[in-house]
Amino acid sequence: MKLTIKEIAYALGRESSSSREITTLLTDSRALCRAGETVFAAIRTDVNDGHRYVADLYRGGVRAFIVEHVPDIMKGVTDADFIIVDDVLDAIRQLAVYVRSKVDIPVIGITGSRGKTVVKELLYAALLKAGKKVVRSPRSWNSQIGVPLSVWRLEADTEVAIFEAGIDHSGQMERQREVIRPTIGVLTQITGEHDGGFDSRESKIAEKRKLFKDCRQVYEDSDNRRLAADVLSALGLPPSLLDGVGEVSTRLDVHDGVNDCLLIRDEFTADCEALESALDFMCRRKTASRRNTLILGDLLHREGEDAMSVYARVAQLVNLAGIDRMIGIGPEISSCSSVFDPLIASEFMLSTDDFLNRYDISQFDRELILIKGREPEGFDEICRRLESPRHLSILEVNLDAVVANYNAYRSLLNPKTGIVAMVKASGYGTGALELAKTLQSQGAAYLAVAVIEEGVALRRAGITMPIIVLNPVTTNYQALFSYGLEPAVFSINELKMLIDEASRYGRTAYNIHIKLETGMRRLGFVENELDDLIDVLSATDRVKVASAFSHLATADCLDQDAYTEAQFNTFEAMTRKLTSRLPYEIKRHILNTAGIMRYPDRQYDMVRLGIGLYGISPLPADKTAIELRCVARLTSTVISLKHWPAGTTVGYGRRGVLSRDSVIATVPIGYADGIDRHFGCGNASFVINGHKCPIVGNICMDLCMVDVTDTVVKVGDQVEIFGPEAPIETLAATLGTIPYEVLSSVSPRVHRIYYRE
Numbered sequence: 169m170k171l172t173i174k175e176i177a178y179a180l181g182r183e184s185s186s187s188r189e190i191t192t193l194l195t196d197s198r199a200l201c202r203a204g205e206t207v208f209a210a211i212r213t214d215v216n217d218g219h220r221y222v223a224d225l226y227r228g229g230v231r232a233f234i235v236e237h238v239p240d241i242m243k244g245v246t247d248a249d250f251i252i253v254d255d256v257l258d259a260i261r262q263l264a265v266y267v268r269s270k271v272d273i274p275v276i277g278i279t280g281s282r283g284k285t286v287v288k289e290l291l292y293a294a295l296l297k298a299g300k301k302v303v304r305s306p307r308s309w310n311s312q313i314g315v316p317l318s319v320w321r322l323e324a325d326t327e328v329a330i331f332e333a334g335i336d337h338s339g340q341m342e343r344q345r346e347v348i349r350p351t352i353g354v355l356t357q358i359t360g361e362h363d364g365g366f367d368s369r370e371s372k373i374a375e376k377r378k379l380f381k382d383c384r385q386v387y388e389d390s391d392n393r394r395l396a397a398d399v400l401s402a403l404g405l406p407p408s409l410l411d412g413v414g415e416v417s418t419r420l421d422v423h424d425g426v427n428d429c430l431l432i433r434d435e436f437t438a439d440c441e442a443l444e445s446a447l448d449f450m451c452r453r454k455t456a457s458r459r460n461t462l463i464l465g466d467l468l469h470r471e472g473e474d475a476m477s478v479y480a481r482v483a484q485l486v487n488l489a490g491i492d493r494m495i496g497i498g499p500e501i502s503s504c505s506s507v508f509d510p511l512i513a514s515e516f517m518l519s520t521d522d523f524l525n526r527y528d529i530s531q532f533d534r535e536l537i538l539i540k541g542r543e544p545e546g547f548d549e550i551c552r553r554l555e556s557p558r559h560l561s562i563l564e565v566n567l568d569a570v571v572a573n574y575n576a577y578r579s580l581l582n583p584k585t586g587i588v589a590m591v592k593a594s595g596y597g598t599g600a601l602e603l604a605k606t607l608q609s610q611g612a613a614y615l616a617v618a619v620i621e622e623g624v625a626l627r628r629a630g631i632t633m634p635i636i637v638l639n640p641v642t643t644n645y646q647a648l649f650s651y652g653l654e655p656a657v658f659s660i661n662e663l664k665m666l667i668d669e670a671s672r673y674g675r676t677a678y679n680i681h682i683k684l685e686t687g688m689r690r691l692g693f694v695e696n697e698l699d700d701l702i703d704v705l706s707a708t709d710r711v712k713v714a715s716a717f718s719h720l721a722t723a724d725c726l727d728q729d730a731y732t733e734a735q736f737n738t739f740e741a742m743t744r745k746l747t748s749r750l751p752y753e754i755k756r757h758i759l760n761t762a763g764i765m766r767y768p769d770r771q772y773d774m775v776r777l778g779i780g781l782y783g784i785s786p787l788p789a790d791k792t793a794i795e796l797r798c799v800a801r802l803t804s805t806v807i808s809l810k811h812w813p814a815g816t817t818v819g820y821g822r823r824g825v826l827s828r829d830s831v832i833a834t835v836p837i838g839y840a841d842g843i844d845r846h847f848g849c850g851n852a853s854f855v856i857n858g859h860k861c862p863i864v865g866n867i868c869m870d871l872c873m874v875d876v877t878d879t880v881v882k883v884g885d886q887v888e889i890f891g892p893e894a895p896i897e898t899l900a901a902t903l904g905t906i907p908y909e910v911l912s913s914v915s916p917r918v919h920r921i922y923y924r925e
């Protein structure tokens with residue numbers, strides 16, 4: 169929406185005479201593009217404060233701000249508008265309410281657990297075909313911030329709007345409704361997920377329906393296409409507009425490519441807006457060692473809209489994103505090739521077939537490649553060619569789920585409590601690097617790894633936040649100091665050596681973390697060593713105790729509270745002595761994931777969050793009051809299918825004996841990939857096409873066989889070993905172990921893929 173500052177102030181119950189025109193409402197300072205037309209809303213969250221970026225944005229040309237106070241260094245600035253409000257988050261909501269009140273058009277409000285984005289994108293594509301001016305929520309912006317920002321995008325000439333609303337607590341939907349004010353309501357499939365904030369499934373559905381209070385029509389269905397067709401009819405448009413429109417995926421995948429390339433595949437709707445956000449994602453992954461390449465297909469746009477102007481905007485985005493090389497594929501983009509900057513190496517071709525015919529692996533070398541195009545035109549095949557040799561077994565890691573889990577635990581803690589994110593053992597098996605990047609941008613206080621090499625790898629990959637090394641029987645002090653890794657120290661000898669080495673390397677006040685033994689009986693100083701410890705620490709300026717910590721042995725044992733309490737008491741006494749006798753402040757921490765959930769009043773200055781980040785609760789489901797999302801999914805592929813008569817034996821030692829005529833699938837994953845051999849002989853099942861298929865016979869080193877007699881399976885089908893459909897908890901229980909072990913056992917040879925939704 170285009171508004172003047174005067175109007176914005178009015179909408180917020182403030183006054184201003186400024187006639188400055190604003191088109192962009194910005195909340196993420198990194199996404200600045202049209203500075204002169206931007207108003208920045210300085211939102212405060214638990215981990216960040218938008219007011220910190222005001223001065224930078226001013227330098228970048230922004231002249232309008234919605235703030236709770238004017239930051240000191242901005243006092244005296246006269247050529248910018250500051251609208252001062254009590255609560256910026258509430259202000260952007262009020263602003264959205266105002267913007268919404270200016271348009272009188274059909275507004276479709278979509279909620280539900282699954283399929284919201286799919287329905288929205290189906291409708292979007294169909295409405296563009298009908299030549300409508302449509303505004304929709306970008307990707308799946310459906311949160312308390314996302315919805316107001318989406319509504320802001322309404323323009324005076326918008327003909328239809330489509331907005332998603334998501335909620336995770338009761339009471340939120342009413343607020344979403346006030347902003348969206350839908351005239352047509354859509355409820356997609358409701359599943360059991362995200363139940364954390366609700367008493368029951370019924371209360372969740374009831375809450376979701378609140379969105380529809382004033383709707384003229386409401387449609388409920390678990391079939392996404394049928395829902396989209398119903399809405400089109402309600403708008404007086406033919407459902408046949410949906411013909412040929414494919415369902416989108418919201419995924420943005422990062423894969424290893426040929427010749428040390430890194431591929432980003434964006435399967436979301438191929439329009440200008442989605443390109444913009446994919447380019448933004450790409451920019452955050454740029455490195456000096458790779459060129460930046462864009463492979464782009466014809467974009468979706470409104471029927472009747474001038475193609476030249478669409479691609480002129482694309483050319484602008486391509487320039488802004490610093491793309492070095494561009495390959496345009498499709499008749500329309502090719503016909504608009506003249507709008508692209510001649511300084512960017514570019515090639516255009518009419519079809520993906522042309523590309524595939526010309527394709528030569530050596531043309532791509534050390535590039536970060538964003539591939540954005542519609543699948544019906546064959547972009548998946550391009551992606552396949554550019555991928556490094558295809559992996560049949562993959563551990564997929566959902567980074568958005570990591571963020572959601574991080575925030576779920578964050579919500580249990582005081583805003584000031586720091587989170588030490590445990591990424592030891594290669595991020596519990598999921599791979600530490602992408603996780604570390606995610607947690608660094610999420611504002612975690614520390615990362616913790618088990619050994620120095622893990623810390624070095626993170627530093628070399630550009631992680632700058634503080635890192636604790638938990639079990640450093642240090643031999644490589646050079647690495648410790650030069651990479652700024654902070655050791656946990658558990659004995660006087662270690663400490664003395666560290667002090668000697670610190671003086672050898674000329675270090676002073678080097679941060680260390682003192683490990684106290686309070687009940688685990690593993691590592692750490694015991695009470696009668698404290699005096700010695702304090703003497704050594706007092707006599708040196710080489711090291712400085714950044715924190716003192718201990719580890720709970722029984723936080724997840726519901727019948728051992730007395731033991732845990734005793735550990736807390738010991739910890740309290742020991743740390744009190746330490747802090748009273750050292751002349752500086754020392755942070756304290758003792759809680760692991762289970763501890764955070766059960767003893768939030770013992771959070772001290774920091775907590776150490778491990779398994780919960782990975783979406784696994786260390787407590788029984790009925791004791792888990794927060795909503796966790798599945799992070800890791802291990803899959804493989806059916807590579808062979810055979811029919812065998814009853815009585816046939818399968819595998820080593822003939823341990824699989826078929827009691828009936830059977831169809832047996834072979835899957836290329838075995839104990840060398842971390843699939844415990846005890847899962848064999850029917851002890852565990854994998855999920856194929858939604859069906860549980862038991863393992864037959866012994867698991868081999870690289871392969872195993874599963875019984876697929878009761879379901880329809882073909883070669884190439886995906887097999888879920890664990891993930892949303894095959895809970896890792898079940899597999900762990902089969903072995904009498906904990907999910908930690910199953911997850912961290914996935915061997916390094918299994919390919920890892922990281923994605924955001």
Ligand SMILES: *Cc1c(COP(=O)(O)O)cnc(C)c1O
Nearest residue numbers: 590719760761762776777778779
């Ligand atoms: C692994 C570890 C944690 C995290 O434990 P979770 O149960 O995964 O939360 C915390 N502290 C220490 C010292 C650890 O080694």
